[in-house]
Amino acid sequence: MLKLxxxxxxxxxxxxxxxxxxxxxxxxxxxxDGEVVSLIGESGSGKTTIGRMILRLTPITSGTISFNGVDIxxxxxxxxxDYYRQVQGVFQDPFSSYNPIFKADRIFxxxxxxxxxxxxxQEWNGKLEDSLKAVGLNPAHVLNKFPHQLSGGQLQRFLIxxxxxxxxxxxVADEIISMLDASTRIDVLNLLADLKESRGLSILFITHDxxxxxxxxxxxxxxxxxxVVEMGSTDRLYNTPLHPYTRMLMAAVPRLDKKWEKxxxxxxxxxxxxxxxxVYYDRCPEAExxxxxxxxxxxxxxxxxxxxxACSRYMx
Amino acid sequence: MAQERPKEVRSEFxxxxxxxxxxxxxxxxxxxxxxxxxxxPFLTEYDPNTYAGPSAQPPSSEFWFGTTTFGQDVxxxxxxxLRSTFIVGLIxxxxxxxxxxxxxxxxxxxxxxxxxxxxxxxxxxxxxPTLSVLIIIAAYLAVRGILTESVFIGLTAWPWAARAIRAxxxxxxxxxxxxxxxxxxxxxxxxxxxxxxPNMMSYLFxxxxxxFGGAILNAATLDFIGLGPTRGMSLGLMMNNAVLWAxxxxxxxxxxxxxxxxxxxxxxxxxxxxxxxxxxFNPKLxxx
Amino acid sequence: MSLQxxxxxxxxxxxxxxxxxxxxxxxxxxxxxxxxxxxxxGCGKTTLGHSLIYLKPPMRFIEGRVTxxxxxxxxxxxxxxxxxxxxxxxxxxxxxxxxxNPTRKIGKMTAEILESRKVSYKATLPxxxxxxxxxxxxxxxxxxxxxxxxxxxxxxxVMVLSTLLNPSLLIADEITSALDVSTQKAVAxxxxxxxxxxxxxxxxxxxxxxxxxxxxxxxxxxxxxxxLAEKASTQVIIHNPRxxxxxxxxGSLPKVGVKHSKQRLAGIPGKPPLLLNPPVGCRFRERCPxxxxxxxxxxxxxxxxxxxxxxxxxxxxxxx
Numbered sequence: 042m043l044k045l046x047x048x049x050x051x052x053x054x055x056x057x058x059x060x061x062x063x064x065x066x067x068x069x070x071x072x073x074d075g076e077v078v079s080l081i082g083e084s085g086s087g088k089t090t091i092g093r094m095i096l097r098l099t100p101i102t103s104g105t106i107s108f109n110g111v112d113i114x115x116x117x118x119x120x121x122x123d124y125y126r127q128v129q130g131v132f133q134d135p136f137s138s139y140n141p142i143f144k145a146d147r148i149f150x151x152x153x154x155x156x157x158x159x160x161x162x163q164e165w166n167g168k169l170e171d172s173l174k175a176v177g178l179n180p181a182h183v184l185n186k187f188p189h190q191l192s193g194g195q196l197q198r199f200l201i202x203x204x205x206x207x208x209x210x211x212x213v214a215d216e217i218i219s220m221l222d223a224s225t226r227i228d229v230l231n232l233l234a235d236l237k238e239s240r241g242l243s244i245l246f247i248t249h250d251x252x253x254x255x256x257x258x259x260x261x262x263x264x265x266x267x268x269v270v271e272m273g274s275t276d277r278l279y280n281t282p283l284h285p286y287t288r289m290l291m292a293a294v295p296r297l298d299k300k301w302e303k304x305x306x307x308x309x310x311x312x313x314x315x316x317x318x319x320v321y322y323d324r325c326p327e328a329e330x331x332x333x334x335x336x337x338x339x340x341x342x343x344x345x346x347x348x349x350x351a352c353s354r355y356m357x
Numbered sequence: 358m359a360q361e362r363p364k365e366v367r368s369e370f371x372x373x374x375x376x377x378x379x380x381x382x383x384x385x386x387x388x389x390x391x392x393x394x395x396x397x398p399f400l401t402e403y404d405p406n407t408y409a410g411p412s413a414q415p416p417s418s419e420f421w422f423g424t425t426t427f428g429q430d431v432x433x434x435x436x437x438x439l440r441s442t443f444i445v446g447l448i449x450x451x452x453x454x455x456x457x458x459x460x461x462x463x464x465x466x467x468x469x470x471x472x473x474x475x476x477x478x479x480x481x482x483x484x485x486p487t488l489s490v491l492i493i494i495a496a497y498l499a500v501r502g503i504l505t506e507s508v509f510i511g512l513t514a515w516p517w518a519a520r521a522i523r524a525x526x527x528x529x530x531x532x533x534x535x536x537x538x539x540x541x542x543x544x545x546x547x548x549x550x551x552x553x554x555p556n557m558m559s560y561l562f563x564x565x566x567x568x569f570g571g572a573i574l575n576a577a578t579l580d581f582i583g584l585g586p587t588r589g590m591s592l593g594l595m596m597n598n599a600v601l602w603a604x605x606x607x608x609x610x611x612x613x614x615x616x617x618x619x620x621x622x623x624x625x626x627x628x629x630x631x632x633x634x635x636x637x638f639n640p641k642l643x644x645x
Numbered sequence: 646m647s648l649q650x651x652x653x654x655x656x657x658x659x660x661x662x663x664x665x666x667x668x669x670x671x672x673x674x675x676x677x678x679x680x681x682x683x684x685x686x687g688c689g690k691t692t693l694g695h696s697l698i699y700l701k702p703p704m705r706f707i708e709g710r711v712t713x714x715x716x717x718x719x720x721x722x723x724x725x726x727x728x729x730x731x732x733x734x735x736x737x738x739x740x741x742x743x744x745x746n747p748t749r750k751i752g753k754m755t756a757e758i759l760e761s762r763k764v765s766y767k768a769t770l771p772x773x774x775x776x777x778x779x780x781x782x783x784x785x786x787x788x789x790x791x792x793x794x795x796x797x798x799x800x801x802x803v804m805v806l807s808t809l810l811n812p813s814l815l816i817a818d819e820i821t822s823a824l825d826v827s828t829q830k831a832v833a834x835x836x837x838x839x840x841x842x843x844x845x846x847x848x849x850x851x852x853x854x855x856x857x858x859x860x861x862x863x864x865x866x867x868x869x870x871x872x873l874a875e876k877a878s879t880q881v882i883i884h885n886p887r888x889x890x891x892x893x894x895x896g897s898l899p900k901v902g903v904k905h906s907k908q909r910l911a912g913i914p915g916k917p918p919l920l921l922n923p924p925v926g927c928r929f930r931e932r933c934p935x936x937x938x939x940x941x942x943x944x945x946x947x948x949x950x951x952x953x954x955x956x957x958x959x960x961x962x963x964x965x
Contacts, residue, residue, distance in 0.1 A: 083825040096536070125540050130536075130540060134533060137532050137533045137534065139534055140552055143555075151537075151538060155543060203537075223685055223853060224893065224913035225912055225916065226912065227910045227912040228912040231905065234909075249825075251901060252899045252900055252901045253899055257905050275904075279902075289827060290826060293829070294826045295829070295833075296859075296900065297900050298901065300859070301830060
């Protein structure tokens with residue numbers, strides 16, 4: 042089980058690092074074994090930063106991320122390598138994940154060199170073939186090719202196959218289908234869902250697309266400017282969104298099952314950093330906010346079974 | 358069909374390289390002088406510094422490029438000078454590139470404290486007036502050979518290369534394939550040299566060409582102001598001597614023009630090649 | 646009939662030969678129509694949009710005829726198109742954010758563009774300000790440099806700019822794809838507002854996001870591998886498509902309310918063909934579950950019901 046507890050990421054910006062940029066503020070949630078949790082947010086919500094912190098690609102400023110009870114920030118050397126045996130990530134841009142001047146299957150060779158240095162060729166080839174088949178690729182068609190000779194969908198499957206070579210239990214999937222062609226998107230999405238079923242893989246599915254989050258996961262976390270504003274079971278979130286941001290998101294997202302309602306959406310640009318009050322204060326409809334919202338950031342409270350929201354209106 | 362692809366890529370590169378006029382012209386001039394530097398010295402029996410015949414003779418069948426005021430053979434001086442010019446270019450340019458690449462890659466990949474320190478070092482070397490330092494160093498060393506000169510030139514020329522490579526590394530380091538390598542447990546050093554550096558090959562080549570040309574120019578400047586090698590011969594030294602003994606005023610054009618023209622031609626050719634290569638490597642600049 | 650395109654064929658010149666990016670496109674956009682143009686990347690939708698206004702190398706005009714308001718557009722001639730660009734036909738490019746000269750104040754840049762079209766900036770200024778109000782930009786932006794504006798603001802500025810002379814046709818190329826959902830909705834609705842107010846007569850909205858088109862478009866045209874597959878009213882395309890590609894494409898889109906555990910959606914097996922050497926006949930043939938012998942001929946793009954065009958032999962057969 043992966044657990045985030047009060048995780049924050051603060052970047053120092055400005056000439057002498059004098060300003061602070063809160064990319065992620067005090068985020069806590071967990072991904073139980075064998076579950077898919079969607080992390081939903083727009084650009085700048087900090088969703089990618091959270092993924093990168095879980096993968097130890099970006100250091101945490103404060104808080105802890107623990108995997109099966111172990112604080113991952115303490116891992117070094119062999120222990121870190123061992124962590125990577127169990128936790129892997131796939132990113133948004135399939136082409137950028139490959140070194141363009143090498144063949145695509147080099148990513149497997151690196152895994153072999155680092156994790157299975159002693160393995161015999163035959164055993165390795167068998168293993169590789171198994172994981173390629175598990176992601177629905179025909180080894181004969183895809184090995185020994187350059188990245189640009191493969192489609193975006195094939196490249197993403199490659200990355201998933203790479204993760205399967207290890208004993209992975211947890212996968213961070215960061216917008217992995219947003220750059221794929223519409224007709225192949227659903228296949229990669231189905232593949233993830235199938236891996237969850239067949240291998241008990243836990244997945245943190247990071248996306249900006251609400252319908253994808255609904256399709257694949259039972260639980261979702263809604264992120265706005267680095268803060269969790271609402272989380273819970275997808276059914277509850279989608280049917281009875283409580284936070285004004287979630288409601289705005291549900292109303293604004295283009296859907297195929299219903300047309301946009303005449304809801305005014307705010308066009309104001311990104312406002313200055315809010316350090317004390319509610320992060321959504323300046324976009325929140327006047328009628329719903331109070332003076333208190335500007336000074337106190339509402340904590341995430343449980344409003345019903347499996348449904349949490351961070352809004353002062355639901356604090357009692 | 359899949360296996361044919363790399364060949365195709367390479368031949369596409371070659372296709373553009375051969376079609377590029379700038380590259381062809383630059384390479385032609387360079388190869389011409391290189392061959393001259395290699396073969397030239399064997400075609401003359403005279404030592405560049407001994408007195409071979411009558412003084413101040415214009416070019417003739419005996420002395421192809423004429424002789425100096427002291428009766429030295431200008432052709433022999435030119436051929437040997439050309440050779441040392443290439444040596445300075447290779448060693449000086451090589452060192453400049455190497456130091457620049459290592460510092461640039463390290464600073465760019467590690468970032469943070471390492472970057473700050475290396476960046477400071479780079480800036481210091483960058484703002485030191487290179488020529489003055491070379492003059493001071495040269496003045497302290499009584500006996501100087503071409504090798505020492507090359508090393509000094511190389512050690513002062515790397516900063517801008519380091520800066521450029523640092524910037525490139527910075528942008529490559531955020532690419533996802535580097536993250537992927539990190540998630541494979543690769544060490545930083547291996548990531549720098551197996552993931553990042555190969556992507557900059559074309560760029561490194563351009564850096565080397567520019568460093569090569571810069572080293573030649575620097576050496577010529579040093580030689581010309583009399584701080585060149587005390588032993589051996591170089592094109593800058595030839596010019597220094599020609600000016601010193603009033604070749605211009607005496608109308609001895611055969612002494613003055615060849616070294617100057619050769620330096621201009623080589624450096625010019627390198628820069629033209631640089632532009633040409635840029636076009637070949639960067640598909641956006643390719644003329645269709 | 647605002648825009649009529651007949652047999653438009655445009656290739657891309659490459660080292661290895663011509664990429665057949667757009668093949669025999671024939672369609673019309675009526676006055677006041679917002680037509681969505683959708684398809685996967687590389688299907689030719691951007692080629693189609695750009696060729697109507699900016700056909701420059703490596704794009705190569707092969708054949709075709711384009712008329713806008715009964716006047717033929719010389720799209721093969723970059724020079725002569727200058728007369729029409731911006732005045733009669735305009736585009737909001739995909740990277741509108743970067744389309745503005747960073748060294749000019751926005752007002753000055755606008756003046757220069759207008760004057761290059763022999764239109765007085767002074768006389769246009771009141772209208773310009775009115776339109777800035779409409780897209781919720783303050784008049785101060787005219788005294789700002791592009792760098793002082795956020796991405797979304799620049800996008801709206803370009804929208805105002807490109808429609809300032811009330812062109813007959815506006816092409817919007819993937820303008821919502823880089824935006825957040827809330828801004829996306831606002832920008833998309835502004836496009837509709839522009840049409841409603843008569844700033845533009847008709848619109849071609851190019852996007853890969855069909856759900857956006859469902860919200861704002863009157864009709865949707867689907868392209869596949871350089872060929873037109875289907876065009877019909879938005880309702881028909883979404884709820885009652887006839888071309889197998891459209892059917893499978895729409896069917897593969899996840900919708901809120903559909904869960905993997907309850908209803909597993911299917912994608913389209915295979916991948917789009919390379920257009921350097923495309924398959925003969927219908928280019929969807931190799932991935933099509935209902936393909937038969939006839940599909941080795943290129944299916945014509947035929948109106949099977951009023952306003953509903955399809956290019957599929959199977960459909961013609963079952964309709965006949």
